[in-house]
Amino acid sequence: MTSPIKENGSVWLARGLETALAAIVGVVLALMLALVLLAVVLRYVFGTGLIGTEDLGIWLNVALISLAAPLAMSGPLAMRLDLPLGPRTQSISRVVADAVSLIAAFVLAFGSARVVALIGGASPTLGVPEWVRFAVTGTGGALIAVILVLRRIGERQFPSLAVSAGLAGLISLACLRMNLATALPASAAIALFAAIGLIAAAPLAHAFLAAALVAMPFGGNLAPETMVTTAVSGMSHFLLLAIPFFLLTGTALSASGAAAHLVAFAASLVGHRRGGLAQTVLATGTLFSGASGSSVANAVFSATTFQPELTRRGYPPARAGAIIAASSVLDNVIPPSIAFLILAAATDLSVGKLLVGGLFAGLVMAASLAIAIHLTTRDQPGGERASPGERKRTFLAAVPAFGLGIIVVVGIRIGIVTTTEAAALAAAYTLALAAFSKTRRTPLFSIFRQTAVEAAAIGLLIGSAGPFAFQLAIDGVAGMLSSAAGALGGSPAAILAFCVAVLLAAGLVLDIGAAILLFGPLLLPLAAGAGLDPIAFGVIVVTTLMIGGLTPPVGMLVLVVGGVATIPAAALFRAVLPYLAALVSAVALICAFTLLI
Structure with missing residues (x-):
């Protein structure tokens, strides 16, 4: 021995x-x-x-x-x-x-x-x-x-x-x-x-x-x-450098204390409504999504920040965790979105156009979740309404974090900078905020170390999905999907319904990054052949697959929140059903809009 x-x-x-x-x-x-x-x-x-x-x-x-x-x-x-x-x-x-x-x-x-x-x-x-x-x-x-x-x-x-x-x-x-x-x-x-x-x-x-x-x-x-x-x-795409840079942005933003200012501003906007703290979680997720680009990162942040307070205010632990998990979906939809970066690298779609489409889709999903939270928190009164002066104060404190949106979305969409350059500028900006923050407790180099490990996990997944995607192409899976879709009729509505069904099934068992790499290149030609707008379809791919973060057995966001908050996954999967229904309804609305354009 x-x-x-x-x-x-x-x-x-x-x-x-x-x-x-x-x-x-x-x-x-x-x-x-x-x-x-x-x-x-x-x-x-x-x-x-x-x-x-x-x-x-x-x-x-x-x-x-x-x-x-x-x-x-x-x-x-x-x-x-x-x-x-x-x-x-x-x-x-x-x-x-x-x-x-x-x-x-x-x-x-x-x-x-x-x-x-x-x-x-x-x-x-x-x-x-x-x-x-x-x-x-x-x-x-x-x-x-x-x-x-x-x-x-x-x-x-x-x-x-x-x-x-x-x-x-x-x-x-x-x-x-x-x-x-x-x-x-x-x-x-x-x-x-x-x-x-x-x-x-x-x-x-x-x-x-x-x-x-x-x-x-x-x-x-x-x-x-x-x-x-x-x-x-x-792994060898220059565009993929944006992933570690966006992760670095989110980590540095939290370390700088700017994320706390986003929470305060969100509370001043919606904290007085029924289920005010839950609505604050959603509003914070919507605002914070403009920084991290990672749903898992926001799930960890929100579970650590909000779960204890939600349960202290009388929310059942499973419901509180479900609200946090569902709100975290928005981070991979509202720009900057790592999911859209992966999709662009796999399909050569325009990142700027995908991000603009993601902003619209994310707001639709956020509105649907707000309604669901309102309906499921009837026993949770809101807090006191913030005064105009308090809203102004919290807004001004959160302004540095809002600068990220200008750097990322505006810079990329107008074409001033490339996606990777915008991500690097956003990272430099938040690192500067962290460097001069009086409340920062995390050493700057620790931020780099933590981010590098997180980026490696995503990068290795992108690389490891390559052999599977290559084998799918050799086996003619794209042709099989095309034949199956053709049996349902060649109308855009039928093709879109078939693609959404495939994506929902993939989301049950695959992480969103792997699912995008495997099914994005397979389904995009099918959708384009049916006359669907490629950018709009790309947005549907990401929004539909993000729902998989809440569905068993591989609901990654549910598992992450459950792990951080020590809540059984089975209880969380049950509690998340109303919010899952809201997100499915939002995807249906986005699909209907896509068929009209």
Whole structure:
């Protein structure tokens, strides 16, 4: 048996490695931000630029995702499905989940090593050998395995770790050597095995990568090296740099105290109405969505800020959590929206036009939720009506936060700056607010470290969905969907109803980012062929999939709020039904408007 000294040493080593990685990725994120801000200054002030800025930014983003991936195995953005299981079942689930993560680590490490051995040439703008980017990705995969093993040793989980490692090794070896004759399409095999990994509470990105390998014997067309190149290609878009920058914006805004001013202003507007505190939660979510762009981030913020006060005021805990979860939907709809950034990267739609459409859709959804809250909080009187002077005071205090809307929406829509540049400027703006804030307690570099880990979780999910999307294309799933839609008739209303049904079904089992990457490119040509406006349809894709954040079994927003507020997921899923109905009604209104334009 391993001695306590060695066990404590493994814990110390794991924490030391994680601390070092967190510092490295924090520096990488700071370099990315500095690079884009320098490019903005050179472009708009001096009318010049730097050769290779975009390529360097992409390479840094890939390095950020790869090196922070081991740190993103836990936390709300890891997209784990934590089901209420008994002790024995939970032990089995952990073994399977760890095996899935180890297989994913093998795909990244082994596949990258194969690419490094085969690839040649250098970046034409940077002069750096192309294999460097894949070497960093392979290093990230190896570190996933190392940190996972060290964590389990520190937890004294030796038998389960041995079983997980053995299972992962046997499956990986078998998948590389076996060939099974079956009628099951490879994409269906990926979906099935990814679902098994998700049910076992493995991170969704790990489940996708492991499932792509497990699908090889069933006719999968992707070898590990192809999986890695597909994943890295999915992460290699300059537009995706906006994701860590928008996350940085939201984190810095909270640290600066400006988010608290938004809460005060929202309370002055609606706090006096019936269910005033619940309406304040919704109004805050609507205002805060203009900063974070992440529904999960707002769910964590609101659950921490409002849940205790709502329950103290007499709201049943499940209803309070349901209101918070439903209000958090707006963050990925009202700009800036990370979901729209992912959709634009996957489909080449205009980000600016999507954000404007998202603003309209978000306000419709907010109005629907306000009505639902009014109807479900009849026993909750409002507070005192704020005076005009108090409203003016809270508005002026919140003005610095409103400046983000001008930078992001106006700047992008008018075309003054690109989406990535606007995100970098918004991040710089909120970092300045945090730097000069008298109430800030979080060190600025901690903001960079935290954001880098959150961005890596999203970035790895984007990359890991690439092999699945590629296999869907090979299996002709787009043609199958087109045939199924054709059987319902070719009218725009029928096609739109079919697409919404597919998206609602996808939202039941997939995180919104993965669902956008998989179904956006499949359904958009179908909708465009029926004469639907592509931008309006893109807005429907995001709004419909966001509803999946509230539906079982993978209602991510419900699970996040339940985890923060310690409320059983089953109770939250029941309590969220009225607000879910309101959001479905809002999507129906948006669809009706789309058919009219």
